Amino acid sequence: MKKHPTLRQTTTLWDYPAQNYPGAPQGDIGYTGATPSYIIWNLLQRYTKKKDLVVDPMCGSGTTIDVARELGRRALGYDLAPTRKDIFRADARRLPLETGKADFVFIDPPYSDHIQYAGGADCIGRLSAADDAYYEAMAKVISEIHRVLRPARYMALYVSDSYEKGKPFMPIGFRLYALLAEFFATVDIIAVRRHNAKLFRNNWHSAAVEHNYFLRGFHYLFIMYKEERRGELPRPRFDEQEVRAELEARRPLRDGQKQIQKGRGDGG
Numbered sequence: 269m270k271k272h273p274t275l276r277q278t279t280t281l282w283d284y285p286a287q288n289y290p291g292a293p294q295g296d297i298g299y300t301g302a303t304p305s306y307i308i309w310n311l312l313q314r315y316t317k318k319k320d321l322v323v324d325p326m327c328g329s330g331t332t333i334d335v336a337r338e339l340g341r342r343a344l345g346y347d348l349a350p351t352r353k354d355i356f357r358a359d360a361r362r363l364p365l366e367t368g369k370a371d372f373v374f375i376d377p378p379y380s381d382h383i384q385y386a387g388g389a390d391c392i393g394r395l396s397a398a399d400d401a402y403y404e405a406m407a408k409v410i411s412e413i414h415r416v417l418r419p420a421r422y423m424a425l426y427v428s429d430s431y432e433k434g435k436p437f438m439p440i441g442f443r444l445y446a447l448l449a450e451f452f453a454t455v456d457i458i459a460v461r462r463h464n465a466k467l468f469r470n471n472w473h474s475a476a477v478e479h480n481y482f483l484r485g486f487h488y489l490f491i492m493y494k495e496e497r498r499g500e501l502p503r504p505r506f507d508e509q510e511v512r513a514e515l516e517a518r519r520p521l522r523d524g525q526k527q528i529q530k531g532r533g534d535g536g
């Protein structure tokens with residue numbers, strides 16, 4: 269089995285060393301708004317098995333489908349503005365997919381209207397999250413995800429809040445979570461550290477001090493479950509061989525930790 273250099277995140281605060289993990293490229297790091305592939309890798313390791321069908325209704329540069337295929341999952345990507353031949357043109361509110369076909373859905377939607385995507389008038393990235401129209405559109409997307417997802421399966425939505433100087437704060441994360449919770453049971457809520465070269469430009473930080481606001485430092489990752497029966501606990505779905513391989517990869521780390529504890533006299 270190919271040894272993967274990455275390990276799963278184990279707390280609700282995730283970080284990642286680079287936009288892509290080493291190996292074949294995943295998506296296009298030059299695509300504005302591309303999802304860090306490490307996030308998708310962690311989700312697929314935790315909530316899918318090999319051969320499962322992974323769907324991304326807003327696939328952008330194709331990060332989700334590349335990670336899924338590398339992990340031996342099947343993948344389907346849709347977008348209003350496909351960037352590659354293996355991404356199908358579709359509106360995420362009306363997917364050309366039968367009900368209950370997907371084993372996992374990942375989505376990283378536009379957060380308000382900061383980025384100009386190529387999808388034309390139907391692009392949700394043209395709607396400001398200051399207006400109800402954005403949430404009405406996203407409610408349709410979430411309802412469609414619920415339709416295509418098989419019961420007893422998981423989905424995840426990656427999103428950030430938005431603040432623009434001189435405008436009211438936009439709590440996009442909380443508002444989208446409220447929509448998700450109408451359809452799905454909550455598995456967990458993760459904060460993913462935001463890496464953005466612009467965040468390190470000093471003038472941005474000076475402006476945040478001078479005008480007394482905060483720069484966005486994290487994304488939310490909402491992990492949700494489609495219940496088969498109301499109130500059921502989420503049924504585990506992962507590849508046992510992949511878990512065993514990771515536990516093996518972690519053994520030297522665990523043994524090293526024991527040595528450190530013994531050295532300090534607090535082992536045992």
Ligand SMILES: C[S@@+](CC[C@H](N)C(=O)[O-])C[C@H]1O[C@@H](n2cnc3c(N)ncnc32)[C@H](O)[C@@H]1O
Nearest residue numbers: 301302303326328329331348359360385391392
């Ligand atoms: C944040 S990007 C996704 C990035 C992607 N995960 C990646 O790694 O490249 C959001 C995407 O949503 C697409 N989009 C916006 N409105 C859409 C809609 N109504 N239906 C399908 N795709 C849409 C945009 O074209 C854009 O590619």
